Amino acid sequence: MQKSKIWLFKYFKGISFVLFLMILISFNFVLNDALHQKVHASGQQFVKHVYELNLSPSINNKVLAALAKSEGFVLEVPKPAEHFRHLVNIEREVFSYKTLSLGLYHYPAWVTQSYLFILLNLIILGAAGWSYRWWGLLNVSRRITPKNTMIQPTKIIEQKQNKIRLIKQVKKCELSSLYGVxxxxxxxxxxxxxxxxxxxxxxxxxxxxxxxxxxxxxxxxxxxxxxxxxxxxxxxxxxxxxxxxxxxxxxxxxxxxxxxxxxxxxxxxxxxxxxxxxxxxxxxxxxxxxxxxxxxxxxxxxxxxxxxxNYCQEKPLSSKQVIENIKKNKFILFFQPLFELSSGEILEHEALIRVRHSQLGLLAARYFINQVYSNQDALILDKAVITQVKKLMLSESSALTVSVNLHPKNWFNNVFWEWLPSQIAELKLSAKLQFEISETEFFTHRESITNALNIIKKSRSQVVIDNVKSSEKVAVLANYNQVCGLKLSYELIHLLNEKTQNQRQIKKIVEAANLLNLPVYAVGVETQKELFTLVKLGVVGAQGFYFSEPLQEFTQAVFN
Known part of the structure; x- marks a missing residue:
C-alpha cells in the first residue's frame, strides 16, 4: 500500500495529464456524435419533404439542389473539396422515406459546427485550469493544517495557541547546571x-x-x-x-x-x-x-x-575519563520531553546523559561523544544508559515511551544486539523503548545494520531517524516498518521564521513523510516564532528549551 502511494505521488502529474486528454477526447466524440445524429434527422426530414412535394430527382434536379443546399446538403461532391480531400472527407449518406431514396453529401459536423467544438474545448480547458489552481490551494491549506487535525473555527485555533503558550518556558539561568555552560x-x-x-x-x-x-x-x-x-x-x-x-x-x-x-x-x-x-x-x-x-x-x-x-575546544575531555566516570556511576540521566503541538501532551522522552566532571561539572554528551571510542567503550556507554533507563521506566506506573540515541559503533556491534533483547523483554508492555539514529548513518549503512533492525522489529521496538535535513531519501523508508518518526535537524529549526529556504525544505520533508504516515518532529525549539512557524508547516511535535529544560524525572513536565 505504501509503495503504491509513493508510485502514485511520483507519477501524479503524468497520470493527471493522460486522464485530462482522455476526458477532452471523450467530450469531443460525444459532441460530434450528437451533431451527426442531428444531421441524420435533418436529412431524413428533407427526403420526407421531397416525397410530399412529389419532386422527381431526375427532372427537378436544380430545385432539389437548391432545397438540399438550404438544409446543408449537396447532391454532388463540390469541386473545391478535392483540394482538401486529405484533410476533410465529404460524407455521403443515403436517406429513405417510403419509396423515395436520395444520396446526399455533407461536410463533417466538426467542420460545419466548429464554433461549438472550440467553445467546448475552451470550457474544458478553463475548468481544468481552475481545478488545478484549486487543488494547489487545497494542498497548501492541508500542509498548513497540522497532521491529524481538522480545519477548525478561529476561536478553537486561538484556544490551541493559548494552550501551547501555557507550556512552561525555561529560564536561561536554569540551564547552567544542566550543561556546565x-x-x-x-x-x-x-x-x-x-x-x-x-x-x-x-x-x-x-x-x-x-x-x-x-x-x-x-x-x-x-x-x-x-x-x-x-x-x-x-x-x-x-x-x-x-x-x-x-x-x-x-x-x-x-x-x-x-x-x-x-x-x-x-x-x-x-x-x-x-x-x-x-x-x-x-x-x-x-x-x-x-x-x-x-x-x-x-x-x-x-x-x-x-x-x-565550547568545552570540547577549550579543554578536551578524553574518552578514557568519560568511561571511567561511567564505570563509577558518575553520571545522571535527564529526559527531554517531546510535546504534541496540537494538544500539548507529552508523546515521548529523549534520554540525555550527563557525565560528572570534577572541574567542569555536568557535561552534556555533545562535549565528549565525538571522541574516539573503542567498541568496548561504546558498549559500556550504551549499556549503562539503557540499564538506567530500564530501572526508571519500571519504577513508573504509567506506560511511557523513551527514546535513546545509541552510539554509532553499537549499531554494528553484535555483542550489544545479543544483550539488548533481554533488556527490552523485561519492560514487557509497561513501557516502550525506541532508538534514534542520524539520517546520514542510517542511509549510509542501512544494509550493514540489517541485523540490528531485525532485532528491533522482533522486540516490538521502533526507530526514529534523527537529524533529518532533506526529503530526498524519505521514500526509501517505506521498506522499513521499524521507523516510526523523523526528527528535523537543529540547523533547519534555528531562526526558522526568518529563513524561507528552511521552511520550504521542511514542507517537502513533511509532504514525503505524510505519504508514509510518519510524524515529523522538531528539536531545539527556542522561540515562540519558531513554534508557530512549525505548526503552520504541519510538524506534529517538538522539543526544546522553549517548552521545558531536560528533567531528572518523567513526571516533572508542567503546563502552567
Whole structure:
C-alpha cells in the first residue's frame, strides 16, 4: 500500500495529464456524435419533404439542389473539396422515406459546427485550469493544517495557541547546571575584512559607527590587525541573538563603506566571528574567528560565518575519563520531553546523559561523544544508559515511551544486539523503548545494520531517524516498518521564521513523510516564532528549551 502511494505521488502529474486528454477526447466524440445524429434527422426530414412535394430527382434536379443546399446538403461532391480531400472527407449518406431514396453529401459536423467544438474545448480547458489552481490551494491549506487535525473555527485555533503558550518556558539561568555552560550570554569576537581606502583613522571611524548602531554596548573594542583586518569585540550578547548581531554589524559596515566608496557591495565585506565565554583562551578564539573568516572569503553567497568555542575546544575531555566516570556511576540521566503541538501532551522522552566532571561539572554528551571510542567503550556507554533507563521506566506506573540515541559503533556491534533483547523483554508492555539514529548513518549503512533492525522489529521496538535535513531519501523508508518518526535537524529549526529556504525544505520533508504516515518532529525549539512557524508547516511535535529544560524525572513536565 505504501509503495503504491509513493508510485502514485511520483507519477501524479503524468497520470493527471493522460486522464485530462482522455476526458477532452471523450467530450469531443460525444459532441460530434450528437451533431451527426442531428444531421441524420435533418436529412431524413428533407427526403420526407421531397416525397410530399412529389419532386422527381431526375427532372427537378436544380430545385432539389437548391432545397438540399438550404438544409446543408449537396447532391454532388463540390469541386473545391478535392483540394482538401486529405484533410476533410465529404460524407455521403443515403436517406429513405417510403419509396423515395436520395444520396446526399455533407461536410463533417466538426467542420460545419466548429464554433461549438472550440467553445467546448475552451470550457474544458478553463475548468481544468481552475481545478488545478484549486487543488494547489487545497494542498497548501492541508500542509498548513497540522497532521491529524481538522480545519477548525478561529476561536478553537486561538484556544490551541493559548494552550501551547501555557507550556512552561525555561529560564536561561536554569540551564547552567544542566550543561556546565553559562548559556545566558557570550562575548563575540569578529574579524572584518573590507576594502576601505579612507586614509583617516579607521579605528576611530568604526568605533563611532558601532557605538551609534549598537547603543546597548558600552565596552566595545575596535582594533586594526596587520593593517588588513578590523577586530571587534562585543561583550555579553544573549546567545539566541548572536547571529542577528553578526548580520547587523555586517550591514552597518557596508553602509559606512558605501558612503566613502559608492561601488562597494556586500560581497566586498567578509566577517568571521567566534562566540566564547569569559576566561576563554584568546588564541583559540582568534583561530576560530580566522577560520570563520576563511569560510566567508570562500563563499560567494554567505558573507559572514560564526563558530562557537565550547568545552570540547577549550579543554578536551578524553574518552578514557568519560568511561571511567561511567564505570563509577558518575553520571545522571535527564529526559527531554517531546510535546504534541496540537494538544500539548507529552508523546515521548529523549534520554540525555550527563557525565560528572570534577572541574567542569555536568557535561552534556555533545562535549565528549565525538571522541574516539573503542567498541568496548561504546558498549559500556550504551549499556549503562539503557540499564538506567530500564530501572526508571519500571519504577513508573504509567506506560511511557523513551527514546535513546545509541552510539554509532553499537549499531554494528553484535555483542550489544545479543544483550539488548533481554533488556527490552523485561519492560514487557509497561513501557516502550525506541532508538534514534542520524539520517546520514542510517542511509549510509542501512544494509550493514540489517541485523540490528531485525532485532528491533522482533522486540516490538521502533526507530526514529534523527537529524533529518532533506526529503530526498524519505521514500526509501517505506521498506522499513521499524521507523516510526523523523526528527528535523537543529540547523533547519534555528531562526526558522526568518529563513524561507528552511521552511520550504521542511514542507517537502513533511509532504514525503505524510505519504508514509510518519510524524515529523522538531528539536531545539527556542522561540515562540519558531513554534508557530512549525505548526503552520504541519510538524506534529517538538522539543526544546522553549517548552521545558531536560528533567531528572518523567513526571516533572508542567503546563502552567
Amino acid at each position: 553559562n548559556r545566558a550570554s557570550h562575548s563575540l569576537f569578529l574579524l572584518i575584512e573590507c576594502d576601505f581606502d579612507k586614509k583617516t583613522d579607521k579605528e576611530a571611524i568604526f568605533k563611532v559607527l558601532i557605538t551609534r548602531k549598537l547603543t546597548e554596548f558600552k565596552d566595545v573594542s575596535v582594533k586594526i590587525l596587520n593593517s588588513s583586518y578590523l577586530a571587534v569585540t562585543l561583550p555579553h550578547i544573549p546567545t539566541p541573538e548572536l547571529d542577528s548581531y553578526v548580520e547587523k554589524l555586517h550591514q552597518s559596515v557596508f553602509l559606512l563603506c558605501q558612503n566613502y566608496q559608492k561601488s562597494m557591495t556586500h560581497k566586498n565585506i567578509k566577517i568571521g566571528a567566534c562566540d566564547y565565554r569569559l576566561g576563554a583562551d584568546k588564541i583559540a578564539v582568534y583561530q576560530l574567528a580566522k577560520s570563520a573568516l576563511m569560510l566567508s572569503q570562500n563563499s560567494s553567497v554567505q558573507h559572514s560565518h560564526r563558530l562557537s568555542l
